Amino acid sequence: MEKFLTDLETNYKLKSIKQLKNHDNEFYVEVAAAQFNAYCLALHKTFISTVMTMFAEEQKDHFIIYCGFAAEKMAAWIFVVLKVDKNKPEFPSIARQIYAANLFEREMREMFGLEPTGNPDGRRLRLHDEVWPEGNFPLRKDFGKEKDKALGEYRFSKVDGEGIFEVPVGPVHAGIIGPGHFRFSVAGEPIINLEIRLGFTHRGIEKLLEGKTVNEAVKLSEAVSGVSSVAHSWAFCQAAEKICGIKVPRSANYTRAIYLELERMYNHLAAIGGIALDVGFSQPAALAAIIKEALHQLNEKLTGSRFLKGTNVIGGAAKKISSEEEKLIWGTFSSLAKDFAELKEMLSGSVSFLDRVDTTGWLRKKSAEDFGVLGLSGRASGINFDLRQGFMPPYDDLDFKIATATTGDVLARLNLRLEEFAASISIIKKLLNSLSAETILAAKIENRAGFGLGVVEGARGPVLYWVSLNKSGKIERCKIVDPSFRSWQGLSYAVLDNIIPDFPVCNKSFDLSYAGNDL
Amino acid sequence: MSTLDKLITNCLRRGIVTRSIEAKEYELLGAELKGLINRRFARSFNIREVDTGSCGACEAEIIAANNPLYDISRFGVNFVASPRHADALLVTGPVSKNMVLALKKTYEAMPEPKFVISCGDCAFDGGVFLNSYYVEGGISKVLPVAFHIPGCPPTPLEIIKKLLTVLNKL
Numbered sequence: 001m002e003k004f005l006t007d008l009e010t011n012y013k014l015k016s017i018k019q020l021k022n023h024d025n026e027f028y029v030e031v032a033a034a035q036f037n038a039y040c041l042a043l044h045k046t047f048i049s050t051v052m053t054m055f056a057e058e059q060k061d062h063f064i065i066y067c068g069f070a071a072e073k074m075a076a077w078i079f080v081v082l083k084v085d086k087n088k089p090e091f092p093s094i095a096r097q098i099y100a101a102n103l104f105e106r107e108m109r110e111m112f113g114l115e116p117t118g119n120p121d122g123r124r125l126r127l128h129d130e131v132w133p134e135g136n137f138p139l140r141k142d143f144g145k146e147k148d149k150a151l152g153e154y155r156f157s158k159v160d161g162e163g164i165f166e167v168p169v170g171p172v173h174a175g176i177i178g179p180g181h182f183r184f185s186v187a188g189e190p191i192i193n194l195e196i197r198l199g200f201t202h203r204g205i206e207k208l209l210e211g212k213t214v215n216e217a218v219k220l221s222e223a224v225s226g227v228s229s230v231a232h233s234w235a236f237c238q239a240a241e242k243i244c245g246i247k248v249p250r251s252a253n254y255t256r257a258i259y260l261e262l263e264r265m266y267n268h269l270a271a272i273g274g275i276a277l278d279v280g281f282s283q284p285a286a287l288a289a290i291i292k293e294a295l296h297q298l299n300e301k302l303t304g305s306r307f308l309k310g311t312n313v314i315g316g317a318a319k320k321i322s323s324e325e326e327k328l329i330w331g332t333f334s335s336l337a338k339d340f341a342e343l344k345e346m347l348s349g350s351v352s353f354l355d356r357v358d359t360t361g362w363l364r365k366k367s368a369e370d371f372g373v374l375g376l377s378g379r380a381s382g383i384n385f386d387l388r389q390g391f392m393p394p395y396d397d398l399d400f401k402i403a404t405a406t407t408g409d410v411l412a413r414l415n416l417r418l419e420e421f422a423a424s425i426s427i428i429k430k431l432l433n434s435l436s437a438e439t440i441l442a443a444k445i446e447n448r449a450g451f452g453l454g455v456v457e458g459a460r461g462p463v464l465y466w467v468s469l470n471k472s473g474k475i476e477r478c479k480i481v482d483p484s485f486r487s488w489q490g491l492s493y494a495v496l497d498n499i500i501p502d503f504p505v506c507n508k509s510f511d512l513s514y515a516g517n518d519l
Numbered sequence: 520m521s522t523l524d525k526l527i528t529n530c531l532r533r534g535i536v537t538r539s540i541e542a543k544e545y546e547l548l549g550a551e552l553k554g555l556i557n558r559r560f561a562r563s564f565n566i567r568e569v570d571t572g573s574c575g576a577c578e579a580e581i582i583a584a585n586n587p588l589y590d591i592s593r594f595g596v597n598f599v600a601s602p603r604h605a606d607a608l609l610v611t612g613p614v615s616k617n618m619v620l621a622l623k624k625t626y627e628a629m630p631e632p633k634f635v636i637s638c639g640d641c642a643f644d645g646g647v648f649l650n651s652y653y654v655e656g657g658i659s660k661v662l663p664v665a666f667h668i669p670g671c672p673p674t675p676l677e678i679i680k681k682l683l684t685v686l687n688k689l
């Protein structure tokens with residue numbers, strides 16, 4: 001990597017101030033403000049990596065901004081680091097060159113009061129203007145009580161023209177679902193613009209994590225997105241374990257991966273059932289719900305939680321999978337195999353259903369790249385990125401291949417989910433076969449100061465936790481990125497030219513998390 | 520065989536799935552609940568659900584209570600799309616500041632008589648999100664709450680059990 005960076009700097013005429021290697025696969029390159037844009041752009045282009053995470057951290061006399069990229073071939077992470085003076089809290093925006101940075105920059109502005117100079121969109125994401133006065137930056141260390149100042153109002157982008165009308169929906173929706181505001185502009189039937197305003201479930205989790213011990217934080221990480229509790233808590237534990245130099249036994253990682261795949265399976269079924277239901281095809285929807293329930297009941301028997309909460313602890317897994325439990329898993333899988341085959345047949349055998357989902361909600365590869373849409377929705381549009389390939393050790397032992405598609409429509413996302421569901425079963429089988437009697441908890445668990453990144457490919461895509469711990473083992477800063485954060489923008493593009501009645505099915509095919517986005 | 524033929528054969532082969540649930544207790548509870556709803560609510564008890572910042576797991580369990588196995592609607596409990604059709608409001612989440620207004624408006628839109636049920640530990644007092652700068656810390660800070668369903672998240676079985684006690688006390 002060091003050599004790669006030297007070459008990069010000569011090729012692109014770049015200069016760095018300092019380079020730092022952290023743990024085995026994290027590299028931090030500090031640059032001057034004038035070099036920030038060019039450096040990020042060079043990494044973005046050479047790795048073809050989107051901005052995986054971008055965040056700020058407050059130090060005693062300055063802010064630090066990190067912009068993280070994934071170097072897939074080297075299975076490493078590179079962060080471009082920029083120090084920002086407290087008296088002049090601003091940094092050069094890179095959103096004009098790399099659009100995927102846009103939301104992260106807006107996030108830093110509202111949370112830290114750091115101005116991304118050159119970013120054209122000054123609107124806030126989570127701290128809604130109607131309830132949160134300007135000039136209160138919750139992630140600053142000196143943030144105490146909110147100061148009274150005038151409240152404002154959110155500006156929706158407006159589409160004007162003859163015959164164009166707006167359809168506002170939410171935040172409270174008709175179904176049992178999270179809150180979000182969707183504003184459609186339609187000309188006749190087709191949607192010509194969709195603006196999604198989120199943040200309604202903002203709970204201030206990143207701030208809540210500060211000052212907590214790592215053990216306390218695991219529980220909170222499970223509640224970031226409750227239907228991805230394994231992915232989130234694993235990513236957090238991974239980061240903390242890296243920092244503290246804890247060696248997680250192989251069996252523990254296998255156990256974690258088994259739970260992660262179980263989580264992926266029930267999530268995919270929820271989406272598959274939702275897709276069927278939202279076009280009024282209720283029988284497969286019911287069947288998907290039946291299989292999903294069988295999985296929740298299995299989860300409960302295995303871990304005591306239908307959502308696999310409490311399975312990850314710092315240092316490993318909370319509980320071993322016993323041989324009886326192994327039998328239980330095999331049993332459940334063989335009994336759901338028939339139902340699953342039937343579900344597939346029902347979906348693919350109905351011409352009228354296929355007609356509804358084929359070419360509906362098309363997300364072009366280019367748009368997906370621009371927004372940084374990864375995970376399942378990215379793979380459906382031809383972006384072959386999966387952290388399980390190279391970035392997550394337990395999967396290196398399996399000959400694991402990712403499933404991809406290129407068409408990027410509802411059908412592609414549906415088929416990928418069906419494929420990944422089947423793949424998860426075979427992954428779990430392989431993992432179970434190679435589970436050994438080895439312990440599942442690290443022998444030595446101690447606290448250390450430092451920082452590090454934890455990454456997990458959850459059901460919706462990459463979940464990233466960047467954590468910094470102080471000397472007493474408490475959290476100084478924790479940046480969470482749920483894949484939904486970038487993917488919601490993908491949805492707002494995918495629905496263009498579709499009709500509003502097809503919005504629910506497009507939405508379900510992405511199956512994004514409100515809670516994970518809003519933090 | 521055409522798709523329709525297949526569907527019909529499948530239905531006949533599979534039988535009534537709702538019966539295959541392991542918990543016999545559930546059916547007994549359900550029958551009791553149904554009787555109660557028949558008497559008190561003229562056969563249908565309508566709930567409007569609102570998420571004020573939940574992690575999503577509580578929603579997933581409420582949806583599960585509606586799946587073909589639990590199928591809570593056969594006991595007369597319906598989840599409705601509009602607050603105007605609702606007898607009760609079922610609220611999850613610790614109440615993010617952003618949801619205060621929407622929550623109040625939803626409640627106001629409901630016809631009288633009405634009551635509020637909070638669902639999940641964080642809806643009670645903020646739960647894991649307690650002391651955050653952006654949460655109100657429980658539904659009762661914003662609306663009068665008549666009953667609470669504890670759990671993080673409560674299972675579908677726990678939801679129906681609690682509903683039964685709730686309606687009994689009413």
Ligand code: SF4
Pocket residue numbers: 223226572573574575576577611612638639640641642646647670671672673
């Ligand atoms: S009670 Fe628990 S499961 Fe329910 S929304 Fe709150 S944190 Fe999530």
